[in-house]
Amino acid sequence: MTATLSPTARTRVIRSHERAESERSALYDVLDSGMVAHLGVVIDAAPRVLPTVFAYDPDGPDLDGTLYFHGSVASRSLVDAPDQTVCLTITLVDGLVLARSGFHHSVNYRSAVVLGNPRPVDEPAERDRALDLIIDHLVPGRAETLRPPTRKDLAATTVLAVSLHEASVKARAGGANDEAFDVEAGDTWAGIVPLTVVPGAPITNPDCPPELEVPQHVRALVRKRD
Template sequence: METLSPTPRTTVTRGRERVVTDRAALHALLADGLVAHLGVDVGDHPLVLPMAYGVDLDGPDAEGTLYLHGSVAAGWLRAAVGSTVCVTLTELDGLVLARSGFHHSMNYRCAVVVGRLRAVDDPEERSRALDLVVDQMVPGRAATLRPASRKELAATAVLAVPLREASLKARAGGPVDDEADVAAGAWAGHVPVRRVLDAPVHAADAHDRVPDDVLRRCQ
């Protein structure tokens, strides 16, 4: 089993009992997710942005590469390229309802990735990265689309963060209450949370049936 090796920047200092060291668990979370949050320093203030992403475990970085994209006109992007950034990804799995407010919690899986933000200039890597972002939403969809135009590619910046420095924490199960609160007899438990994709809705000008890749995604 390949493990996550903590660095000074990814060593968990609180809630160590929730640390997950299996790198496969990190890969599973990245495969499940849809939105990552990128934290950057834009000079006079920090900025955290929700972004679509893609993952290449066989890319140029030994432990895998996380790809993001944005507009070449974005000021934050120009300021962030080449700097150290933090990317987080969280999946909410449940609401933990304890017998006291202090012990309320959530069941979750959360990854934190720290690394230097690299602008992807190689045309082949850029194309693959953009396909991976699309396929993160609907696996296999990129292959069904027309190629990106030169204008679209010129307007899009592709960014990469290596997955070398990453940590993962997770919580599961019910509340952990004080004995006195348990003895008092109040209800406690947890409410599982899951993501549900509804049936696809046709665009107003759609002239074809829903493709199989989209139908599979909604199952």
């Protein structure tokens, strides 16, 4: 596994190339922090971009690691995906950049793009691990508390894997890049409004027994907001 990103012609950052990240650790940062990937796939000669939860394994069986995603066996996006190159993007919005002109308003962000031909994950051990990884990516420690999937569950679920080899990461940080004459005018506020996603207090399902407490792994997730 390479420590640096090796973008191909399809993933090389052209515009604002100074914002491109070269270390693979930057890709892991985006994947660790993101909860939803957007899958771009062509269906009936038309592009579709659909959200999906995901997980990754940097030591997975594919070149430079594996990105896993899943959905219904009836989903056209997953049925058609293995026959083509797909694009998965994960974007984190870290702040609103408010400038002294509309032209220079921007967003601080971290974004990853992964291209590849998905492969179906049919081998039972890898499929089970992929499904656990997806659950634990959303709520660490959750998978081991759940019952194993039934045959019916597995028959209704498609799991796909994409290599992390062909990937790029782009990020913006910092304040507004205003024109000197706008700064000198001194009559308009400029700055950053940071944005974060924080978990709220858990809401217990009404059909849970009243004595059933919120589990430790859920409490741990909520404590991250403090």
